Amino acid sequence: MPELPASVRLALWTTLAWTGRLSVAAAVARSFPGVDHVTGLEPTLRAWGDVGERALFVALPRPGDLTGLPRCTPAVAGHAAEAGECVHVAGVGGILVPTQSEFGPLGDTGLRMDWTVYDAEPAPRHRLEMLDLRETERRLLEDMRMKTEQFEAAGGHPWDRQARAEAESGLHHTLWGLPEQVAPKALHVMAVAATVGQLAERARSLTGLGAHGADATTSARREQLLRSLSADADAALAQATNVAVMALAGWRPA
Structure with a gap:
């Protein structure tokens, strides 16, 4: 991870x-x-x-x-x-x-x-x-659902249970060493965003994705969807981090 x-x-x-x-x-x-x-x-x-x-x-x-x-x-x-x-x-x-x-x-x-x-x-x-953790998580999960459907329509499956398990198992390594004062709600959304980002990057590193011999148009569409989802995950990670920052600084409740 x-x-x-x-x-x-x-x-x-x-x-x-x-x-x-x-x-x-x-x-x-x-x-x-x-x-x-x-x-x-x-x-x-x-x-x-x-x-x-x-x-x-x-x-x-x-x-x-x-x-x-x-x-x-x-x-x-x-x-x-x-x-x-x-x-x-x-x-x-x-x-x-x-x-x-x-x-x-x-x-x-x-x-x-x-x-x-x-x-x-x-x-x-x-x-x-104005950043809202609940809305950040909801929007990210909805983006993931939509892009998964679009990916499957283009041909192939971007991730399976094993991929999800591997991404989730790596979260302890990814999130270790953060201040213990980080708000649990913010940390949860950071974890979700990190998982989604890992799934997207892992899928980009694979070649087959369930559809060998895909034409250039299909391959480009897959890449575009995965890059977009990776960007969505980064945006959610930054937003959750900034909510945690504001809580640490005393700007808003944890």
């Missing part, structure tokens, strides 16, 4: 740090369990905390889909979409975007993430507070 996006962990741990329950340095250390070297975060996170920011939000954009991204220049939006993730603050405005790379000799490489801070417009707080 893939790890959660680094920005999800970073948003939760940094928000907790801004409540005074741990240092920013400790929050950064806990946010990247699988990364060997991280740069560009602590000075900006401390500065944002010093000017009164108390909630660090996450967005998981992708090329052609900038859902959740605050207003910024096209170049910044392009970097965030290429990275597939970023964090931002709603008050003073600002966005941090990672660049991931490997370092070291062949056979002994490490993973590094270098973060760059950019200007961005403040995100309207009332829009963030």
